[in-house]
């Protein structure tokens with residue numbers, strides 16, 4: 001339960017809005033009014049000083065380390081409560097089920113800042129209902145490569161998009177009297193060796209790409225907390241990086257909240273304390289009396305440095321103090337669920353829709369097959385600290401089935417049906433169908449290492465039958481298998497008991513492919529290379545039972561057989577197939593990166609489905625792009641769902657049947673091949689790979705994502721993304737016209753208004769994201785051809801058009817000058833581009849930026 005000691009400050013709550021409690025009515029005053037209340041801020045500061053002055057040094061040190069996983073120390077003697085912190089970016093993880101919103105990358109795909117603020121407010125109220133003071137989100141690290149394990153927790157590749165979405169999200173959270181936490185400061189763009197790897201970039205790259213979202217969170221949204229990352233930045237742990245924490249965040253940006261460590265990311269207490277870290281979580285392992293008292297005594301750490309940290313903690317406790325939990329506060333919130341659904345609906349990106357196969361119509365679709373590993377149970381989010389336990393989650397299968405049943409009456413042709421199968425071939429059938437050339441030789445050794453004279457017998461199959469051996473045995477099966485068709489083969493191994501261990505060898509080589517995964521106790525291991533017809537493979541399974549009885553299985557599966565018989569049959573008897581696959585919380589999570597390929601056999605499953613039914617619609621979950629080469633040209637439609645949260649299935653059905661027109665736009669470029677990504681060669685540390693602090697050098701500099709693809713000097717081979725940044729199809733069409741610039745001659749800092757018209761030229765209502773990019777012509781320092789500087793979302797009825805205006809400021813034209821160590825706007829010609837993706841910018845205008853010295 002939330003600590004209730006909040007008597008000293010229950011009448012004024014400062015949260016970006018000022019809320020006054022008077023005669024049982026909460027009056028909410030806008031932020032502008034708050035800005036005119038310096039006396040409140042001053043009163044808070046007096047109060048902070050007063051509380052601080054009553055503390056001893058040891059009490060102060062106690063306050064800057066957590067007391068348990070989610071709580072800070074309380075200090076009842078000065079009326080300071082314990083602060084309750086909780087994940088996370090896509091829903092509360094406070095030990096109580098909660099609404100699971102779509103992942104932050106999905107939020108970014110909505111490009112809807114108004115909705116982002118509503119999502120933030122919903123999260124804030126969920127947090128408040130659970131007595132949480134500090135929400136550990138949003139995450140704003142920029143996507144460098146699709147394999148980064150936490151991309152789903154972040155907001156894509158563009159700093160402006162991430163900034164705008166994060167600011168709105170934070171304002172929403174903080175409107176509820178709960179502090180947000182922007183994380184992970186900074187350059188946590190890979191999960192490789194995350195406690196030791198150093199992300200290295202020059203200051204310009206950091207200022208232009210990796211810092212803006214943090215800067216905006218502080219300067220525009222007044223975020224209450226910043227979380228330092230695990231990784232090092234330019235060789236210094238984030239928690240010890242005084243340039244980041246003190247010079248930049250606190251001094252330059254004016255951050256007066258708490259800089260908190262990630263959970264166990266402090267490596268040197270005195271260095272972190274001096275560098276500007278304020279709070280070590282989850283425990284004061286280094287921010288402890290044992291470490292810090294001697295440092296204060298011998299002058300390595302000034303007491304004033306500790307005072308500053310305590311001041312920030314007290315200030316945060318005073319600032320973000322929601323009213324005591326109201327008796328009517330509910331842990332289950334229909335309002336939050338409704339926001340989750342809205343974000344999901346807006347976030348799905350339709351990437352391919354040939355022959356307008358979507359939306360599905362009941363006139364054409366009597367029988368719909370829903371097939372795939374992620375169709376049921378619901379896949380709502382990625383793994384790690386962002387996991388949310390929900391009261392309900394709608395799987396794709398249930399969402400589609402409910403929708404079809406509810407609309408059954410609309411179908412005049414037949415009674416609509418939804419048929420389902422996971423698609424996985426039944427392992428038992430595979431084991432039974434596998435033909436080893438001369439059966440399998442079984443050897444049971446009376447040792448734990450397959451040594452000594454075995455007891456040998458012969459088997460036809462290894463079919464999960466019960467095999468009993470003496471305690472302390474090891475078992476080996478050997479045999480050969482001959483490929484009947486040319487292509488890729490997989491071994492399936494059933495490991496009968498949790499603690500059993502096994503090793504699988506093909507032609508003497510152990511199969512340890514990274515694509516080996518576990519489904520229950522089933523392992524799928526791809527053979528390293530395609531086989532020719534007639535090729536013989538030597539197989540060996542070394543098995544170490546944990547018990548005297550085991551239930552092992554071994555089978556061989558040809559890629560074209562990777563589909564259950566039932567799935568094959570229902571796919572061929574259905575009007576269309578919806579494949580639901582992609583990543584989930586076991587295959588994409590913090591702590592490690594993921595593959596670019598879809599997990600485990602899904603490529604083959606999609607190809608085999610498409611061969612059964614040409615109307616196969618692929619829907620994917622995941623934090624970003626995947627390798628689509630194995631199947632994209634064989635399927636007519638592709639819908640990317642990111643991680644859709646608890647309402648995923650419901651939203652999917654509405655989109656598939658056209659009740660909601662897709663409106664998501666990619667917040668990240670989707671490359672064709674992993675090698676196309678400009679970070680491909682520098683994404684992991686160059687040699688020596690086993691160094692204690694491997695360095696990951698961001699050699700692409702500012703030419704990341706679309707900035708790389710569109711800039712000829714950076715991308716001389718003109719590699720094009722498969723689907724560009726900002727791209728997303730709709731069931732209607734839009735056009736752009738009538739670009740007007742408020743001025744074509746500017747001096748740095750002069751405002752510019754860009755006006756244009758968006759027209760819905762298609763048959764249904766829909767939303768378009770108008771994107772404005774700015775590029776300097778012939779820049780003196782290498783710059784991207786253009787960069788996103790503003791955007792807006794427009795909802796239009798068929799035939800309707802709207803004139804919109806976007807505003808550009810000095811920073812819209814600036815780059816970070818390494819020489820001058822400041823933002824610079826060159827006197828130059830700039831092109832203004834407007835359109836609906838980084839590769840589709842039909843409107844262009846030009847302005848001349850004059851030298852500041854020529855201003856009259």
Ligand code: BGC
Nearest residue numbers: 087088136183262263385590
């Ligand atoms: C994650 C943070 C999270 C924290 C607390 C860490 O492993 O990196 O993002 O907020 O755990 O759960």
